[in-house]
Amino acid sequence: MEETDEKLIDILIAEFIGTFLVAIVTGFSYIDQSETLILKEFKNFLGIFLAIYLMRKISGAFYNPGVFIMFLKLKNSKFYKKHFSSYLMTQCLGSVFGYLFFNYFSNGNIYMLTDLNVISFQICFIGEFISTFVFYLVILSISDPEFNLGNDYTISTIGITCGIGAGSAVGGNLSGAGMNPAIGFGSCFVAYLNTAKVKYLLLGLIYFITPILAGFVVAVFYINIIKNRKNPFLIKNKFKQNK
Numbered sequence: 001m002e003e004t005d006e007k008l009i010d011i012l013i014a015e016f017i018g019t020f021l022v023a024i025v026t027g028f029s030y031i032d033q034s035e036t037l038i039l040k041e042f043k044n045f046l047g048i049f050l051a052i053y054l055m056r057k058i059s060g061a062f063y064n065p066g067v068f069i070m071f072l073k074l075k076n077s078k079f080y081k082k083h084f085s086s087y088l089m090t091q092c093l094g095s096v097f098g099y100l101f102f103n104y105f106s107n108g109n110i111y112m113l114t115d116l117n118v119i120s121f122q123i124c125f126i127g128e129f130i131s132t133f134v135f136y137l138v139i140l141s142i143s144d145p146e147f148n149l150g151n152d153y154t155i156s157t158i159g160i161t162c163g164i165g166a167g168s169a170v171g172g173n174l175s176g177a178g179m180n181p182a183i184g185f186g187s188c189f190v191a192y193l194n195t196a197k198v199k200y201l202l203l204g205l206i207y208f209i210t211p212i213l214a215g216f217v218v219a220v221f222y223i224n225i226i227k228n229r230k231n232p233f234l235i236k237n238k239f240k241q242n243k
Contacts, residue, residue, distance in 0.1 A: 003060070003079045012086055014059035016094040019182055021051040022063050023098025026183065027111040041165070049161045056153055065091055065181040066132065066211035067139060070219050074140075095186025103190055110191045113176025113184060113207065116199055125206050127174020128184075131167035132214035135179045138163030140222045181208040 003011060025047030030040050052061040062068045065088050072080040080087070102111060114124055142159045168177040178184035184207020192200040 003077070005079075005082075008083060008086070011059040012090045014055040015062060015087060015090045018051050018055040018059070018061055019063040019091045019094030020098040020101070021054075022048055022180075023095045023183060023186055024102055025051065026187075027099060027102030027106065027109075030111070031106055031109055041168070045161050045165060048164060049157055052160060053153065053157045056157065061157075062087065063091060063094070063180070063182070064211075065208075066179070066215040067136065069212055070136060070140075070215035071143075073216070073219055074223070091182040092185055095180075095182040096189055099186045099190040103194065108194070110194055111187050112191055113178045113187060114174075114203075116203060119174065121202065121206060124175045124203065125210055127171040127176075128178060128207060128210040129171075129214050131171025131175065131177040132179045132211040133167075133218055134170050135163045135167030135177075136211075136215050136218040137222065138166060140218060144227075175207075178207045179211055181211050184208055184211070 026044060029044035029047060032040075051063070055061045062071075068080070068084075068087050068091075071077070072084065099111060103109065114127075119127075139160060142156050142163075164177075164179065167179050171177050178187075185204045188200045188204030188207060192198070192204070
């Protein structure tokens with residue numbers, strides 16, 4: 001998929017719809033406490049898979065500012081740099097409206113990734129960083145031209161969805177494994193609108209900043225340690241050659 005300015009509106013609409021769908025899926029997948037965790041996770045992964053697959057040919061189906069920033073750095077895309085703020089705003093708005101939709105049609109339920117009465121802000125940060133690191137590492141592996149998986153939309157989308165599962169497995173008990181700045185912020189912002197509790201805004205800040213930080217670390221780690229086996233502080237970008 002080649003991004004151009006002429007396609008920008010279509011791309012942003014696809015990003016909004018996709019992030020909106022991901023927010024709705026995560027909300028409704030976990031609302032029924034009588035269901036088993038396996039069933040909840042299955043519904044969540046299936047919904048996210050469909051959301052990614054439906055829009056991937058239009059926008060690349062980022063739905064995630066952390067992933068977008070990671071690829072912006074790796075590919076050094078002029079298009080991504082030029083429209084960075086548009087992507088970021090669209091994804092965050094898609095998440096907020098998705099969770100407002102969930103809140104309205106679930107009789108006032110609020111979707112929260114973690115329980116602040118049980119988990120501290122520090123533990124949440126650690127869990128979110130670990131889970132995001134694993135998830136983003138899977139995404140980079142799938143997108144690597146050497147593996148030639150990114151061109152097969154079905155296989156690569158399954159791989160990305162499995163990456164979400166892997167991230168949830170290693171850090172989900174600590175932070176809920178948001179692994180997405182837009183999704184984390186959107187859920188916390190809607191919780192704040194419903195409760196007026198500032199702690200949800202602070203939690204949203206953690207969910208927003210941590211995946212972006214993890215994305216930068218993953219990019220450095222993947223390119224320099226896994227690909228080049230060089231000094232991790234010197235980024236030599238092989239992804240740029242494929243743009």
